[in-house]
Amino acid sequence: MVVRERTQVGIVGAGPAGLILSHLLALAGVDSVVVEIRSRAYCEARQRAGMLESTTVELLRDAGLGDRLDKEGLEHDGIYLQFAGERHHMNFRELTRGRWVTIYAQTEIVKDVIAARIADGAALQFEVSDTEVARLDEDKPVLRYTDAAGIRHEVVCDAIAGCDGFHGICRPSIPRGGLHTATERTYPYGWLGILAQAPPSTDQVLYCRHDNGFALHSMRTPEIGRLYLQVPADEDIANWPDDRIWAELKTRLEVPGWELTTGPVLEKSITPMRSFVAAPMRSGRLFLAGDSAHIVPPTGAKGLNLAVADVAALATALTRLIRDGDPELANAYSDHCLERVWRATHLACWMTTMLHVNPGEDPFEAQLQLAQLRNLTTSRAAATMLAENYTGYTPLRYDPRTRLTPAAVWGSVALSAQSPSTLKLKLQWKCPRAAYLSG
Ligand code: FAD
Ligand code: DHB
Numbered sequence: 001m002v003v004r005e006r007t008q009v010g011i012v013g014a015g016p017a018g019l020i021l022s023h024l025l026a027l028a029g030v031d032s033v034v035v036e037i038r039s040r041a042y043c044e045a046r047q048r049a050g051m052l053e054s055t056t057v058e059l060l061r062d063a064g065l066g067d068r069l070d071k072e073g074l075e076h077d078g079i080y081l082q083f084a085g086e087r088h089h090m091n092f093r094e095l096t097r098g099r100w101v102t103i104y105a106q107t108e109i110v111k112d113v114i115a116a117r118i119a120d121g122a123a124l125q126f127e128v129s130d131t132e133v134a135r136l137d138e139d140k141p142v143l144r145y146t147d148a149a150g151i152r153h154e155v156v157c158d159a160i161a162g163c164d165g166f167h168g169i170c171r172p173s174i175p176r177g178g179l180h181t182a183t184e185r186t187y188p189y190g191w192l193g194i195l196a197q198a199p200p201s202t203d204q205v206l207y208c209r210h211d212n213g214f215a216l217h218s219m220r221t222p223e224i225g226r227l228y229l230q231v232p233a234d235e236d237i238a239n240w241p242d243d244r245i246w247a248e249l250k251t252r253l254e255v256p257g258w259e260l261t262t263g264p265v266l267e268k269s270i271t272p273m274r275s276f277v278a279a280p281m282r283s284g285r286l287f288l289a290g291d292s293a294h295i296v297p298p299t300g301a302k303g304l305n306l307a308v309a310d311v312a313a314l315a316t317a318l319t320r321l322i323r324d325g326d327p328e329l330a331n332a333y334s335d336h337c338l339e340r341v342w343r344a345t346h347l348a349c350w351m352t353t354m355l356h357v358n359p360g361e362d363p364f365e366a367q368l369q370l371a372q373l374r375n376l377t378t379s380r381a382a383a384t385m386l387a388e389n390y391t392g393y394t395p396l397r398y399d400p401r402t403r404l405t406p407a408a409v410w411g412s413v414a415l416s417a418q419s420p421s422t423l424k425l426k427l428q429w430k431c432p433r434a435a436y437l438s439g
Helices: 016-027 040-045 054-062 067-072 106-119 242-253 303-322 328-355 363-378 380-391 406-418 420-430
Strands: 002-006 009-012 032-035 051-053 074-076 078-083 086-091 101-103 123-125 129-134 142-146 152-156 159-162 181-196 206-210 213-219 225-232 265-279 286-288
Touching: 009 016, 009 129, 009 142, 016 032, 016 106, 016 159, 016 303, 032 142, 040 106, 051 054, 051 303, 054 067, 054 101, 054 303, 067 106, 078 363, 086 363, 086 380, 106 123, 159 303, 181 213, 206 242, 206 328, 206 363, 213 242, 225 242, 242 265, 265 328, 286 303, 303 328, 328 363, 328 380, 363 380
Parallel strands: 002 152, 009 032, 009 159, 032 123, 078 206, 159 286
Antiparallel strands: 051 101, 074 101, 078 086, 129 142, 142 152, 181 225, 181 265, 206 213, 213 225
């Protein structure tokens, strides 16, 4: 038996992209069905990102998802950069005249949005199987899945959002010729990440280049540390007992007068690193968002932030398309997102290659990395470039009550590109009740 249903937007994937999209659409009065292959508990526990751009924080607040984030998030002025045994603080708030970053784990964002969606009575299906998307070139594409009880569903939609990550089914469902570009670069290393019952030894996130390889000291709460080590791409986690992890973290991170606090390792895993961009991010009525369309290596902390930027733009575009019958923003969606995606792809690739040690790296390469790091820590212009890119790009805005003309939206984007610090004022002047807007 197949249960036939109807919704406005079928969303594949309950990661941050799919969940936040469904929430933003609901605020605009647009219905969606979200299907997810994993269990709710798995989605809420999957350890990944932690660093949020100030623009992401502002969007979550504006969407009513900021309560716990404001109580428990750790707001930081900047980061530390360490190399050749020297540690330097990069004060992004000062360099950007006010932008900051916040540590708040992706697991917590996922919990917050799931709770909000369920409280709202949303159609959120976990543990589905055999997800399929079809009729993408028609006005009524379909989403098919088998629910946790084994019942097959066919949902007729106005649009489908592929928010199913890099390994999902949506991108491969695009008909031959639909993707013009799929650019990929792999790196000969990965990150071994641990979550540890160890109070962070640093007050802000610390990125370190060491001759043994990259290390990163982040945190989740004042009691829980999150730390990463560069390891070979094909490394077996079995080669890394906890004692070896801590010893290597100490070797790479410690400087005279500063010791790393250790503690029980709660979780550990290895993540491969790649850059990937699929374009366009749309095929007919299928729209890709987040990791399903692009992957960055985690060094610049961009992946989750890009996913949020995509769905802010997509919620706007789909609302205009479905509620108002206006396709203009939907048609502009891919180009609009890809501009930000390529900027973040550059930042992530640049930070990765500057801070990681290539297997067989020669002294010439090592000196080039050190020269770039010295430039960043001695030139205000270079530091400002890092600060602007790291803390986020133009603001994301969302107001489901307002019907905007595309000219007002893109006019505001153009203004923001000229003068980020005055964007809010100009936005209010141009569109009195703010905007659905992703810059
Ligand atoms: P995902 O989180 O991958 O969600 C996709 C969902 O789709 C999953 O739940 C999956 O189970 C589901 N799915 C897949 N196939 C199907 C199917 N066939 N049917 C139904 N559902 C399906 N980003 C940052 O911005 N800041 C950071 O500090 C940062 N740190 C990171 C550290 C690490 C170690 C890693 C690995 C990543 C980090 N990232 C960071 C990146 C960030 O975690 C990802 O970019 C983010 O998860 C993307 O969200 P998404 O919703 O697009 O995809
Ligand atoms: C974290 C992850 C990152 O990729 C990064 O660049 C900074 C922090 C984190 O997990 O906290």
